[in-house]
Amino acid sequence: MSLASSSSAGTYELDRAHVLHSWSAQADVDPMVVERAEGVHVWDADGRCYLDFTSQLVNTNIGHQHPAVVQAVREQAEQLCTISPACATEPRSRAARLIAERTPEGLDKIFFTNGGAEAVENAVRMARSHTGRHKVLSRYRSYHGATTTAINLTGDPRRWPNEQSGAGTVHFFGPHPYRSPFHSRDESEECRRALEHLEQVIELEGPETVAALVLETVPGTAGIMPPPPGYLRGVRELCDRYGIVYIADEVMAGFGRTGAWFAVEHYGVTPDLIAFAKGVNSGYVPLGGVAVNEAIASTFDHRAYPGGLTYSGHPLACAAAVATITAMDEEGIVDNAATVGAEVLGPGLRELAERHPSIGDVRGLGVFWALELVTDRATKEPAAPYGGSGPVMKRLVAECAEAGLLIPTTYHRVHVVPPCTITAQQAREGLAVLDGALDTVDRTLAEQHG
Structure with a gap:
């Protein structure tokens, strides 16, 4: 047996002996x-x-x-590997500026997390704190993460065994022309009926109880379903009418995936909050975050934001984000x-x-x-x-x-x-x-x- 094959066999054996894999029956895993x-x-x-x-x-x-990102992480590690998020650091400040320059106008404050699920969790927390309401709406055929609020907002079967603490989460049907829940004949009819259904859900739940609506701009794991023309503008109008915070989940769709920095650019809408992760630094070091508009950010000007993370804006992750965004621009x-x-x-x-x-x-x-x-x-x-x-x-x-x-x-x-x-x-x-x-x-x- 060669050294390489011996090493790989050892790696495999150690994995099977000690690693618990996500979303898997462990006896069936063959990595x-x-x-x-x-x-x-x-x-x-x-x-x-x-x-x-x-x-x-x-x-x-x-x-x-990518050599530029690898080099940026290496150089940052030699200078400053980690520090409390209470401190200001160059990589976090630069990453926040670069992200804010690419979000829709007005979303200029960035709260950093370790990944996408935490981004959704904190976006919901911000919306609830800002509105004083509790309920959050999300669509069936969606995925928002595996932490408590995020998994209960999720609209696919991974939610089912995790629904022990989903108080305040309400699901609705989003547009899906190929498998229309509204028996629509074309995209225009699908859009209109989906918006009518959403407004009815809001009214039946009580608009004064609904803090936020969380929507993947283009649902990812649930089926990559670009919304029909006009749907997201209609969602924005409903949120404005009823005082609901519109949270765009761009964890998967953001940072170039759809051919735009953020997928909302394709549809001409500006959410109140954008949850992001994944492509912000291509996963080289775990990083996510929330882009926040002025109205919600100002809620916490003179009252403490009720959340935080030990690794919020981690220097290595933010250095990777700066290098990633720069490379995406230059190349x-x-x-x-x-x-x-x-x-x-x-x-x-x-x-x-x-x-x-x-x-x-x-x-x-x-x-x-x-x-x-x-x-x-x-x-x-x-x-x-x-x-x-x-x-x-x-x-x-x-x-x-x-x-x-x-x-x-x-x-x-x-x-x-x-x-x-x-x-x-x-x-x-x-x-x-x-x-x-x-x-x-x-x-x-x-x-x-x-």
């Missing part, structure tokens, strides 16, 4: 041992190279091991995401849908796309059950990996979410591998359903 990563590629311990269409957890927006990474999405991924995925009867729907923007796999286009029966997976989805992932492509699936969906740095040629290479794996899906489903 890949990763040796290194660079750009849009990952290498396992056996030296096999994979094109990363996952961006890991849709967070490595600038790709792996045109956000524009690249928009271009690859419009010219390669969007057209390429729609071409796959023309050839593969297992694809029921294609949707997305930037480098943020989903395919819904179905057993029958007419009935739209999912290729795997809601809240679960199935053999056909597992086989697709395995065939892609065998051909050198890492691709994520959620229930019956395939998500196409490469780093924002991916080139047109690399995107085409990944689509070609996916094309071959979908041939197997088509045959398997045809055999199963005769």
Whole structure:
């Protein structure tokens, strides 16, 4: 046995002996041992190279091991690794300024957290403190994090075993033209009926009790569903009418993922709060935060904000954020995401849908796309059950990996979410591998359903 294989075997054994994996039945876990990563590629311990269409957890927006970010973290570690958040530091101050320069006008204060779930938790805390109300609305088919408030706001099955303390959280149906809960005939009707439904929920819950509405601008894990034109403007109008704080969850959609700094730019709306994480520094060091407008920030001018974190604005994480945002600017990474999405991924995925009867729907923007796999286009029966997976989805992932492509699936969906740095040629290479794996899906489903 070579030294490399011996080391990887030891790593695997230690993982299985001592690591508890998230969202998994532990007896079924079989993790890949990763040796290194660079750009849009990952290498396992056996030296096999994979094109990363996952961006890991849709967070490595600038790709792996970007030299400028690695160098920034190294230099910051040599100067100041950590300090109390009560102190002002150059990396935190610079990161806050760079983020505020890219948020919609008026969201100029930044509260830093360790990640996305804490960002949502603190955004809700700010809204409740500001309004003096308690209830928070969120949509079904959403994901907001795994901490207490965030998981209860979540609208997918991961919420179910965690609903012991969800007081004040209320769910509503958001627009989903492909699987319309409103039996709509087109996007315009879907938008109108979804807004009518939301207003009815607000009225039935009591507007004077509702502190905030939390909405992923483009829902991510729940299905990458860009909202129909006019929906978010309607949400903004409802929030204004009833004095509700509008919280945009851009943890996954922000920092270039949709081909804009923040996805709300596509829809011409300005939320009161934006929760962010992931792409802010591509996950090189854990970081998240909340961008806060003046009205809510001023609530805490002369009264203490009732929250805080030991690592809020951690110097290493903020140094990584400064380097990431700077690199995204200097290298045109956000524009690249928009271009690859419009010219390669969007057209390429729609071409796959023309050839593969297992694809029921294609949707997305930037480098943020989903395919819904179905057993029958007419009935739209999912290729795997809601809240679960199935053999056909597992086989697709395995065939892609065998051909050198890492691709994520959620229930019956395939998500196409490469780093924002991916080139047109690399995107085409990944689509070609996916094309071959979908041939197997088509045959398997045809055999199963005769």
